Amino acid sequence: MTFSLQSLYKIVVGVLLLVHSFQAAGQSKKDLVSGDFLNLGFSQFIEDLERQTGYTFYYEPDDFDSLQVTMQVKNQPLHTVLAALFQDSAFRFAIDPANRVFITRTAAVITFLPADRSVQSPDSVVAYAPPENEETTRLISGAESKVHEIGTKTYRKSAGNAVITGYIRNIRNGEALIGAAVFIEKPSIGAIADAMGYYSITLPKGRHTLKIKSFGMRETYRTIELYGNGTLDIEMKESVIALREVAVIAGADVNVTSSQMGQVKLSMKTIRQIPSALGEADLLRTVMTVPGVKSVGESSVGLNIRGGSADQNLITFNDVPVYNPSHLFGFFTSFNPDILKDVELYKSAIPARYGGRLSSVLEINSRDGNRKRLVGAGGIGLLTGKLSIEGPIVKDKSSFLISGRSTYSDWLLKKLENQGFRNGSASFYDVNVHLSHEVDQKNSVYLSGYLSGDRFRLLGDTLYTYQNKLISFKWKRMLSKRLFGSISLSHNQYQYDMKSTRVQENAFGIDFGIKQYNAKIDFEYELSTRQKLHFGGSSIRYELQSGSMSPIGPNSLVRENRLEPEQAQESAVYLESHSEISDRLLLSVGLRGSMFNYLGPKSVSRYVEGFPLEKRYLKETVRYNKGENIQTYLQPEYRASLRYVLTGGTSLKASFTTTRQYLHLLTNTMTVSPTDVWKLSDVHLKPQKGSQFSLGWYRNLLNNKIELSAEAYYKDIRNFLDFKSGDSLILNHNIETATVVTNGKAYGIELLAKKMSGKVNGWVAYTYSRTLLRAVDRASADAPNNGNYYPANYDKPHDVTIAANYKLTHRLNFSLNFTYSTGRPYTPPIGKYLVEGAWRTFYAERNQYRIPDYYRTDVSINIEGNHKVRKLAHSSWTLAVYNLLGRRNPSSVYFQTNRGNVQGYQLSIFGKPVPSITYNFRF
Numbered sequence: 001m002t003f004s005l006q007s008l009y010k011i012v013v014g015v016l017l018l019v020h021s022f023q024a025a026g027q028s029k030k031d032l033v034s035g036d037f038l039n040l041g042f043s044q045f046i047e048d049l050e051r052q053t054g055y056t057f058y059y060e061p062d063d064f065d066s067l068q069v070t071m072q073v074k075n076q077p078l079h080t081v082l083a084a085l086f087q088d089s090a091f092r093f094a095i096d097p098a099n100r101v102f103i104t105r106t107a108a109v110i111t112f113l114p115a116d117r118s119v120q121s122p123d124s125v126v127a128y129a130p131p132e133n134e135e136t137t138r139l140i141s142g143a144e145s146k147v148h149e150i151g152t153k154t155y156r157k158s159a160g161n162a163v164i165t166g167y168i169r170n171i172r173n174g175e176a177l178i179g180a181a182v183f184i185e186k187p188s189i190g191a192i193a194d195a196m197g198y199y200s201i202t203l204p205k206g207r208h209t210l211k212i213k214s215f216g217m218r219e220t221y222r223t224i225e226l227y228g229n230g231t232l233d234i235e236m237k238e239s240v241i242a243l244r245e246v247a248v249i250a251g252a253d254v255n256v257t258s259s260q261m262g263q264v265k266l267s268m269k270t271i272r273q274i275p276s277a278l279g280e281a282d283l284l285r286t287v288m289t290v291p292g293v294k295s296v297g298e299s300s301v302g303l304n305i306r307g308g309s310a311d312q313n314l315i316t317f318n319d320v321p322v323y324n325p326s327h328l329f330g331f332f333t334s335f336n337p338d339i340l341k342d343v344e345l346y347k348s349a350i351p352a353r354y355g356g357r358l359s360s361v362l363e364i365n366s367r368d369g370n371r372k373r374l375v376g377a378g379g380i381g382l383l384t385g386k387l388s389i390e391g392p393i394v395k396d397k398s399s400f401l402i403s404g405r406s407t408y409s410d411w412l413l414k415k416l417e418n419q420g421f422r423n424g425s426a427s428f429y430d431v432n433v434h435l436s437h438e439v440d441q442k443n444s445v446y447l448s449g450y451l452s453g454d455r456f457r458l459l460g461d462t463l464y465t466y467q468n469k470l471i472s473f474k475w476k477r478m479l480s481k482r483l484f485g486s487i488s489l490s491h492n493q494y495q496y497d498m499k500s501t502r503v504q505e506n507a508f509g510i511d512f513g514i515k516q517y518n519a520k521i522d523f524e525y526e527l528s529t530r531q532k533l534h535f536g537g538s539s540i541r542y543e544l545q546s547g548s549m550s551p552i553g554p555n556s557l558v559r560e561n562r563l564e565p566e567q568a569q570e571s572a573v574y575l576e577s578h579s580e581i582s583d584r585l586l587l588s589v590g591l592r593g594s595m596f597n598y599l600g601p602k603s604v605s606r607y608v609e610g611f612p613l614e615k616r617y618l619k620e621t622v623r624y625n626k627g628e629n630i631q632t633y634l635q636p637e638y639r640a641s642l643r644y645v646l647t648g649g650t651s652l653k654a655s656f657t658t659t660r661q662y663l664h665l666l667t668n669t670m671t672v673s674p675t676d677v678w679k680l681s682d683v684h685l686k687p688q689k690g691s692q693f694s695l696g697w698y699r700n701l702l703n704n705k706i707e708l709s710a711e712a713y714y715k716d717i718r719n720f721l722d723f724k725s726g727d728s729l730i731l732n733h734n735i736e737t738a739t740v741v742t743n744g745k746a747y748g749i750e751l752l753a754k755k756m757s758g759k760v761n762g763w764v765a766y767t768y769s770r771t772l773l774r775a776v777d778r779a780s781a782d783a784p785n786n787g788n789y790y791p792a793n794y795d796k797p798h799d800v801t802i803a804a805n806y807k808l809t810h811r812l813n814f815s816l817n818f819t820y821s822t823g824r825p826y827t828p829p830i831g832k833y834l835v836e837g838a839w840r841t842f843y844a845e846r847n848q849y850r851i852p853d854y855y856r857t858d859v860s861i862n863i864e865g866n867h868k869v870r871k872l873a874h875s876s877w878t879l880a881v882y883n884l885l886g887r888r889n890p891s892s893v894y895f896q897t898n899r900g901n902v903q904g905y906q907l908s909i910f911g912k913p914v915p916s917i918t919y920n921f922r923f
Contacts, residue, residue: 152230174371262348307746308359311665352590
């Protein structure tokens with residue numbers, strides 16, 4: 001018998017494989033892997049495998065520096081563990097006869113030559129590809145792999161329902177996951193976690209698989225055996241902890257399935273991607289990119305939402321109202337982005353628990369702080385620096401969060417060509433402190449404090465300073481399995497002053513202040529799996545220091561002028577019901593009753609009845625004592641919304657909302673200014689009233705990856721205050737004589753296309769809106785536009801926004817922001833006329849002309865440092881260019897008389913590209 005070389009080769013290979021099989025059999029126990037791996041760095045994970053199995057691993061460390069492993073394994077073969085780990089990822093592995101494991105990206109290593117010694121393409125070879133099965137897809141956390149028994153265990157199963165309650169938190173830092181969805185599929189029953197991460201769900205007794213989803217977190221599940229009422233706390237992992245990137249969006253179809261319309265929720269990840277003017281992530285600038293939200297000026301963060309003025313928005317920070325949410329006339333937002341959890345905006349269908357403003361609610365919440373370990377974050381930009389530190393006080397029970405931010409912008413002012421700016425100065429700071437403590441399973445308490453201050457002098461000697469102070473305490477308690485309540489007490493204060501001392505004879509100081517004392521109690525009660533009730537009440541005490549002017553220095557000839565303080569009490573109760581009438585129809589109805597008491601001490605002017613409110617018709621002044629009721633307003637507010645689901649991921653929604661506002665912002669400037677005057681409703685100035693009807697169409701495509709929506713609205717506005725031409729609003733003892741009471745209408749349509757996952761994400765928004773006002777007394781000589789409708793100062797019919805982000809790699813992404821809007825209205829002089837030998841300027845009808853249209857393009861590049869787990873600090877760089885095309889968008893138009901001629905000027909805040917660079921770090 002003769003043997004060919006090929007036959008000999010086959011025999012040798014067969015013998016080697018046989019020997020290897022005997023060796024493998026002898027080492028079978030050594031091939032098995034066991035252990036609980038939680039957020040373990042990849043290199044550490046491999047070291048554990050090498051110690052357990054004796055295998056040697058070969059891989060490129062840079063490919064895995066940002067990856068972490070979370071799984072629970074018990075006596076599983078090595079190849080099964082690796083197959084589960086790399087399932088649906090770009091990584092491949094191969095094991096050769098010498099117990100070597102090769103891990104590569106995309107292409108697998110060939111560990112043997114084929115019998116015919118031909119070489120195949122590595123792309124077509126899979127060294128190991130086990131079949132998908134339950135074993136490989138569920139090698140995850142121990143909480144998912146075991147059955148959770150809830151209630152008192154019984155050996156005989158009983159019928160009926162039981163209630164499960166608990167908290168949903170981030171496993172990394174213990175933060176509550178607001179809006180996390182808990183549900184079962186058959187039958188379809190679900191619940192949403194509230195602002196504290198608390199949820200309550202009623203299910204039939206028996207075995208179920210709970211699914212849990214939350215934005216930015218990896219979807220998880222819990223297998224439960226439900227015997228009776230009980231608790232189940234759930235911790236979720238961020239989506240980035242898996243080897244492969246998993247895009248999980250909690251309640252991805254919530255825009256279609258919920259009854260809420262006109263609601264926008266923004267994550268901090270989204271906010272950081274939007275380029276801003278000076279490199280600082282700006283939440284209010286991001287809010288302005290959504291449809292229906294505008295601003296009148298480049299340097300203003302006063303929001304005009306669905307035809308509302310800037311004062312008609314309730315902006316809260318940790319449940320406390322904020323009067324001026326900006327620094328340096330709007331160049332920066334007042335809130336440090338590093339400490340924020342989320343931002344939620346209600347443009348319509350405002351929940352009944354909110355009141356006191358006509359147009360919208362913007363709810364801003366800070367994080368609770370890390371309950372697991374001490375961490376920090378900071379950043380250094382061209383103009384600002386910031387630092388925040390957080391950590392546990394008692395691990396897993398209580399935490400603290402402290403942050404500070406300040407500016408050093410004077411150096412930049414010195415570089416400007418304008419001499420007035422070069423001699424100016426500008427600075428601001430803000431400080432946040434937040435403490436949280438979980439007393440027990442049923443009680444949690446929270447304490448928050450915020451302090452900010454601004455000080456600047458630009459284009460002159462006038463020094464402006466203003467300050468915000470907020471403090472709040474909140475106690476949340478689970479009263480029963482179905483009833484949950486919270487009590488909050490807070491105080492907020494806003495004050496400003498203005499000083500000018502260049503000319504000693506005219507040296508003066510003006511100051512203004514407003515204080516609020518707030519108390520709220522809220523309850524949530526689950527009637528059944530298909531109906532929930534929200535009810536509660538609130539009380540607000542207002543104290544206004546209405547303004548004063550005082551001389552500065554012994555040589556000043558300025559006379560002291562001080563307005564009387566104002567005080568009032570606003571109280572409210574509310575009841576709201578959310579009912580799932582059927583799988584298609586969901587209805588929410590609410591009723592809010594508000595009462596406003598204008599209180600003494602106060603002197604009130606009385607005018608001749610039947611005549612206009614003018615000083616010449618002043619009849620008498622009536623004095624009211626401290627605490628005496630001067631005027632009472634008692635009014636109901638109605639809230640209703642419904643949703644009807646069509647086929648194919650489509651729904652229709654409608655809402656009707658009435659609102660009342662007892663505060664007025666008196667201003668004749670186009671943007672929110674620290675010198676604007678806030679005024680309480682009184683005998684002459686009635687509360688503002690608003691009624692809004694909205695209709696919306698919503699559709700999701702491609703498995704909820706793309707959201708489409710169209711919303712139309714009509715709003716009726718009553719008792720809105722405009723100003724009389726030529727009258728002063730500052731330090732006016734009879735402010736009612738300087739205002740024009742108007743009624744108005746606002747209407748529009750908002751279109752949105754959004755894609756929030758994938759390498760390319762973002763949204764395109766278009767808004768058409770109009771806001772028209774008309775004097776109530778149309779026959780009055782002070783009625784603008786001869787008593788006809790005229791555009792409001794913030795009326796800008798067309799608005800287009802594109803916000804896009806391209807994620808090139810895990811460490812590099814590009815962002816683009818484009819915005820276009822119609823120019824806002826203004827009133828120009830159109831002629832001159834001669835009166836008694838003096839020339840006077842003749843102005844056009846109010847707001848009948850418009851400044852040029854506005855458009856701007858911003859770009860930024862965000863560069864993350866490497867994602868190695870063991871580093872002293874994780875860093876990132878943001879390179880941005882604001883107004884890339886250098887367009888000189890006019891922020892305002894003003895006129896000056898020069899040698900008898902009236903000349904017009906356009907003021908551009910950013911007339912050139914503004915580059916910026918910011919370094920951020922976390923440790």
